[in-house]
Amino acid sequence: MISGILAITLGIGVMVAIRSISEVSEKAVAVNLDNLGANILVLPQGAGVDNYYAADIDAPTFPEEYVERIATSDITGVDNMSPKLTRRIDIRGQKLVLTGILPKNELASKPIWQNSGLFGADLKASCGPSPSNKTLGYKDEKLQRKSIDSLGASDCLLGANAAIRLKVKEGDKVNVSGTELSVGKVLSETGTVDDDRIFAHLHTVQNILGIKDQVSSIEIMGCCNAISDGLLGKLRNILPDTRVTSIGQIVSTQIKTNQLMNQISLIILVIIVFVGGISIGNYMWANVNERKREIGILRMIGYPKSSVYYVLMLKAAIMGLIGGLIGFVAGALIAWFIGPYIAGINIAPVPILLLWSVLISIFIALVGSILPAWFAASFEPYTNMQEV
Amino acid sequence: MTTILTVQNIAKTYRHRDGIVNALNEISFSVNKGDFVSITGPSGSGKTTLLLALCGLIRPTSGRIIFENQNLENASDKVLAEFRKKHVGFVMQNFSLIPYMTAIQNVMIPLGLNGHSSDEQQKLSSSLLELVGLENRQNHFPRELSAGQQQRVAIARALVNKPTMIFADEPTGNLDPFLSMEILEFLQKINKDLNITIMMVTHSPQAANYGNVRINLSEGKICS
Numbered sequence: 001m002i003s004g005i006l007a008i009t010l011g012i013g014v015m016v017a018i019r020s021i022s023e024v025s026e027k028a029v030a031v032n033l034d035n036l037g038a039n040i041l042v043l044p045q046g047a048g049v050d051n052y053y054a055a056d057i058d059a060p061t062f063p064e065e066y067v068e069r070i071a072t073s074d075i076t077g078v079d080n081m082s083p084k085l086t087r088r089i090d091i092r093g094q095k096l097v098l099t100g101i102l103p104k105n106e107l108a109s110k111p112i113w114q115n116s117g118l119f120g121a122d123l124k125a126s127c128g129p130s131p132s133n134k135t136l137g138y139k140d141e142k143l144q145r146k147s148i149d150s151l152g153a154s155d156c157l158l159g160a161n162a163a164i165r166l167k168v169k170e171g172d173k174v175n176v177s178g179t180e181l182s183v184g185k186v187l188s189e190t191g192t193v194d195d196d197r198i199f200a201h202l203h204t205v206q207n208i209l210g211i212k213d214q215v216s217s218i219e220i221m222g223c224c225n226a227i228s229d230g231l232l233g234k235l236r237n238i239l240p241d242t243r244v245t246s247i248g249q250i251v252s253t254q255i256k257t258n259q260l261m262n263q264i265s266l267i268i269l270v271i272i273v274f275v276g277g278i279s280i281g282n283y284m285w286a287n288v289n290e291r292k293r294e295i296g297i298l299r300m301i302g303y304p305k306s307s308v309y310y311v312l313m314l315k316a317a318i319m320g321l322i323g324g325l326i327g328f329v330a331g332a333l334i335a336w337f338i339g340p341y342i343a344g345i346n347i348a349p350v351p352i353l354l355l356w357s358v359l360i361s362i363f364i365a366l367v368g369s370i371l372p373a374w375f376a377a378s379f380e381p382y383t384n385m386q387e388v
Numbered sequence: 389m390t391t392i393l394t395v396q397n398i399a400k401t402y403r404h405r406d407g408i409v410n411a412l413n414e415i416s417f418s419v420n421k422g423d424f425v426s427i428t429g430p431s432g433s434g435k436t437t438l439l440l441a442l443c444g445l446i447r448p449t450s451g452r453i454i455f456e457n458q459n460l461e462n463a464s465d466k467v468l469a470e471f472r473k474k475h476v477g478f479v480m481q482n483f484s485l486i487p488y489m490t491a492i493q494n495v496m497i498p499l500g501l502n503g504h505s506s507d508e509q510q511k512l513s514s515s516l517l518e519l520v521g522l523e524n525r526q527n528h529f530p531r532e533l534s535a536g537q538q539q540r541v542a543i544a545r546a547l548v549n550k551p552t553m554i555f556a557d558e559p560t561g562n563l564d565p566f567l568s569m570e571i572l573e574f575l576q577k578i579n580k581d582l583n584i585t586i587m588m589v590t591h592s593p594q595a596a597n598y599g600n601v602r603i604n605l606s607e608g609k610i611c612s
Binding site: 293294296297298299300301302303304305306307380381 | 465469474476485
């Protein structure tokens with residue numbers, strides 16, 4: 001029985017893990033698209049972009065001077081730049097992400113922060129939306145320009161989840177690798193890796209990490225018209241040892257990855273239907289044969305065929321239910337554990353997958369048990385009487 | 389005397405790779421309420437086949453079986469299961485106890501099927517085990533009981549639903565002569581005291597003597 005349940009549990013577990021990661025990352029893509037603001041990323045050569053929103057985490061670095069190189073070039077259409085340096089850190093046993101930002105630029109490219117009370121006046125951009133003309137060059141009106149006056153060298157902003165995990169609130173101090181930072185603001189929950197980030201001034205973070213004058217990414221807000229005119233190519237020309245990519249390309253990669261994962265989970269589903277069904281069916285055959293005499297006795301005493309059938313199918317359904325529940329829990333745990341490593345995001349359990357796990361595993365168990373149960377119900381009780 | 393069971397011209401044929409086997413051949417008889425019927429005959433004479441047909445565990449190829457005005461020969465599986473549940477108790481040569489259940493749990497099975505509450509099941513089963521002299525063995529598993537004790541548990545289970553008839557297939561086949569006598573006397577006591585009709589298949593002439601009616605079969609036919 002354990003092997004039967006285990007077969008279903010393993011299959012459902014793997015499926016739930018894959019589906020959880022892909023579903024959550026799909027949602028993250030959507031949320032991130034809304035929140036990112038920027039539409040071009042400059043990353044070090046070799047940085048992975050499977051999850052663009054976390055692509056800069058632990059990525060190799062390149063000189064901060066590249067920001068100036070872009071600013072002083074004759075390239076047009078770059079309205080805003082936001083250099084960042086990002087590393088995973090451990091604070092009081094909590095694994096968080098420390099991100100150094102140049103606040104004015106960073107906030108200007110992140111519309112979600114605009115509601116946090118940190119913004120200043122509209123940034124005047126060459127093709128940004130303005131009250132009188134909000135459609136100039138931008139596909140998404142969320143790409144609005146806002147700026148902040150300052151983020152002090154000893155200040156930090158905390159993602160919602162980071163604040164909860166560190167048990168701090170605005171005005172408290174946080175010790176980051178020996179440097180005391182004052183919490184200026186706890187940001188609203190975004191549902192992205194930003195919730196686990198500590199944002200501090202870029203140069204402060206460079207000092208804390210001992211990575212002077214280096215950044216791990218530059219987010220660029222480029223005019224769509226300029227992108228169409230070959231902005232990415234021009235940036236690549238002046239930054240040859242970097243990877244310049246548009247969000248559209250990255251999202252496309254992300255969607256393809258998710259589609260691949262969904263296809264894999266479908267293949268796994270088909271496999272567990274066969275393996276799980278055969279495994280449960282095999283157990284039920286053995287069980288029916290083992291209990292032939294007992295079934296005969298019950299039939300002799302007055303159990304109708306239908307009762308024998310229903311009892312065995314009920315047993316199969318219970319096995320399926322147990323397998324589905326354990327499989328869901330195992331899958332959710334796997335996703336929760338490995339999600340941050342392979343997708344760069346925290347994977348919370350997806351409730352709808354619980355329903356599907358249970359339904360699928362019960363279905364598999366029932367399908368695998370139909371024949372053995374039918375055989376048991378058809379089994380003539382008189383063989384028990386003739387048995388000595 | 390009230391006729392409880394009427395058998396009219398029943399036949400049962402089996403297909404076998406060596407040809408057709410006539411296990412029962414146009415058998416007719418009737419049984420009155422309170423009869424103790426001994427069905428005897430040599431091996432292969434059709435004793436067990438007759439018993440199986442009478443309790444609805446196999447269907448006769450032809451003929452009629454009427455129990456208290458109810459035709460059984462063509463009844464559905466559900467009706468036959470209901471008939472066995474309400475009217476029939478079984479005592480088998482191999483005791484037919486479920487090995488992982490205690491004596492009292494084995495006796496409780498038919499009560500559960502008939503929808504008795506758990507308390508009722510306990511109470512009735514306990515009183516039946518007391519009747520068969522096993523009040524101190526209620527929580528013993530079959531493997532912890534002697535052959536005679538196992539058969540007495542089987543008798544308690546057969547009686548617990550207050551059946552109209554008890555079908556016994558070689559009930560003493562696995563018992564020594566002393567225990568055989570004890571079980572047969574007990575069946576006789578049930579027959580007389582509770583007025584329960586007993587149909588007993590046996591190949592033992594001594595056991596057959598406990599019955600007041602004897603049906604002797606030979607090659608699927610009644611010969612006396």
